[in-house]
Amino acid sequence: MKNFIKRTIDHIRRKPLLVKPVVSHRFIKHQDKTDWGVSIHMIEKSGRAYARTYWYDDDETVVILEGLHVDKEARGNGIASKLLELHIQIAKDNHASSQLKVKEGTWVYEWYKRKGYKDFVKCKESNDIWMILLP
Numbered sequence: 515m516k517n518f519i520k521r522t523i524d525h526i527r528r529k530p531l532l533v534k535p536v537v538s539h540r541f542i543k544h545q546d547k548t549d550w551g552v553s554i555h556m557i558e559k560s561g562r563a564y565a566r567t568y569w570y571d572d573d574e575t576v577v578i579l580e581g582l583h584v585d586k587e588a589r590g591n592g593i594a595s596k597l598l599e600l601h602i603q604i605a606k607d608n609h610a611s612s613q614l615k616v617k618e619g620t621w622v623y624e625w626y627k628r629k630g631y632k633d634f635v636k637c638k639e640s641n642d643i644w645m646i647l648l649p
């Protein structure tokens with residue numbers, strides 16, 4: 515019995531602890547002025563996530579979210595939520611609407627709906643749909 519307990523304790527000690535990696539999300543911003551408009555690239559500080567907000571000079575009433583992506587192992591920690599929040603803040607600060615394209619019927623589409631986005635324009639050749647968040 516004593517040996518069994520000792521073996522069990524030794525086994526537990528050898529087992530690596532399950533520690534969920536702490537993902538703290540701070541973002542680095544890079545702004546890029548081109549001949550057609552402005553892009554703001556938002557990158558999570560360790561490179562685990564990215565999103566771009568852009569708008570055209572000839573229509574500053576619309577800001578567009580593109581390329582939102584979080585590394586698989588960093589998902590579920592609220593990083594995309596924070597990136598979306600930053601994007602929406604840019605739209606709000608400029609009294610602009612936000613637009614983005616997503617696959618209709620996916621959970622991501624449902625998430626944007628929970629965030630207040632509405633269906634805007636369906637793409638003819640794919641299952642993609644443009645959604646809009648009014649200012």
Ligand SMILES: CC(C)(COP(=O)(O)OP(=O)(O)OC[C@H]1O[C@@H](n2cnc3c(N)ncnc32)[C@H](O)[C@@H]1OP(=O)(O)O)[C@@H](O)C(=O)NCCC(=O)NCCS
Pocket residue numbers: 581582583584585588589590591592593594595596615616617621622625628
């Ligand atoms: C979509 C994506 C960016 C989400 O990133 P994330 O950092 O894991 O998202 P968050 O942790 O901030 O969660 C955002 C919301 O989605 C929900 N969610 C996250 N993963 C989910 C999953 N696998 N299934 C269903 N819902 C999920 C969360 O509960 C949260 O909802 P809430 O705001 O109502 O609480 C990430 O999965 C990804 O990079 N996917 C591939 C690229 C992609 O689809 N980009 C979107 C293009 S439009």
